[in-house]
Amino acid sequence: MIYLDNAATTKPCREAVAGSAYAMTRVFGNPSSLHGLGIAAEQLLNYSRDKIAASLGVLSREIIFTSGATEANNLAIFGLSEAYGRRKKRVVTTSVEHPSVAEPFKKLAAAGFEVVTVSPRSDGVLDEDDLVEAVNADTCLVSAMYINNETGAILPIEGAFARIKKLYPECILHTDCVQAYMKLPFKAKSLSADAISVSAHKIHGPKGVGALWVKKGVRLSPQILGGGQQSGLRSGTEAVPMIYSFGKTVDAMNATLGPRYAHAEKINLYLREKLSQIPGLSINSPDDASPFILSVSVPGIKSETVLHFLEQKQIYVSSGSACSRGKKSAVLEAFGLPAEKIDSTVRISTSAETSEDDVDRLAEALRLACETLVKIKR
Ligand code: PMP
DSSP states (O other), rough: OOBBBTTTTOOOOOHHHHHHHHHHHHHOOTTTTTTTTHHHHHHHHHHHHHHHHHHTTTTTTEEEESHHHHHHHHHHHHHHHHHHHTOEEEEEEETTTOOHHHHHHHHHHHHHEEEEEEEOOOTSSOOOHHHHHOOOTEEOOOOOOSSSSSTBBBOOOOHHHHHHHHTTTSSSSEEEETTTTSSOOOOEEEESSEEEEEEEETTTSSSTEEEEEEEEEEEOSSSSSSSSSSGTTSSSSSOOHHHHHHHHHHHHHHHHHHHHHHHHHHHHHHHHHTTTSSTTTEEOOOOTSTTTTEEEETTTOOHHHHHHHHTTEEEOOOEEETTTTTSSSHHHHHHOOOHHHHTTTTEEOOTTTHHHHHHHHHHHHHHHHHHHHHHHOO
């Protein structure tokens, strides 16, 4: 099997599996219980909180565990706009966000917020100036992703957020870092962010757990009410096995971040070189995109057809993004891709396990797809 769908999800690492099994078999107490078993469970939560906080360069008590990045994004957008949007009604986002950001903004618009959506220019690049200029003194919240999940494009949030903070220190800045976390070396401070969403299953951890970091002093209105766990910011008994597994994953991935990035760069160069030799195939990802994601189009053949052709050869990729599930991607449209390319987009996303041999086999299969499938169509 050649697994090239790591932007959709990753294979859990050894540490992740061992961590969840340990918590489930050995430390099954409720972390809110006052007896020893409860305290032991709470210690596992603290372990993970410390690991994630250290990886982002923030304080442990600023980390809120969630069921994943979808919930983290919802919590950030609704929780921050509720806390800060009483007088300031303008919120800013981009047209290339994941649905877990785009959909909450639609709801904010329906609730009376002025939602300003910044789009890439005609060259497909989202400009730093455009993001900064969308913000004014009435803006309470900006949410812009760091790395796009469909093309790997790196958004200019580092520069834009720093400039916005200088101009409007009270404006709250949130970023969805799902495709950047444990892939690119960054810290909360280097992004000038106030809130960051991350997910475990994109970094070889378990599915169903993520985290939202919110800077000390920033107000957040809780969206899940109940027993008051996590300082009242996210009620519900914490998913101890998943959270501990997440912490163990972060510990393992942090230790290999540099070499994994170097490997991804090498594989990405090789992929680009190999795939650009296939007549008709075009590369959609910008040259300076994240090396972990490569979006390509196979003109004349529908994405799903290519996907299943590759699947027969046990090569697993995504059509556009796994989340869009057959729907035409509004994100690729926003990046300026013509309709025929959007219909035939395939997303290849690699991991540390991807080898040059895997790339050779993918390239061979894609070449065959171009030759035979186009012929069938004719
Ligand atoms: N944001 C981005 C950029 C993503 O790629 C994903 C996963 N498709 C999410 C958010 C949602 O994460 P989760 O699956 O943890 O809810």
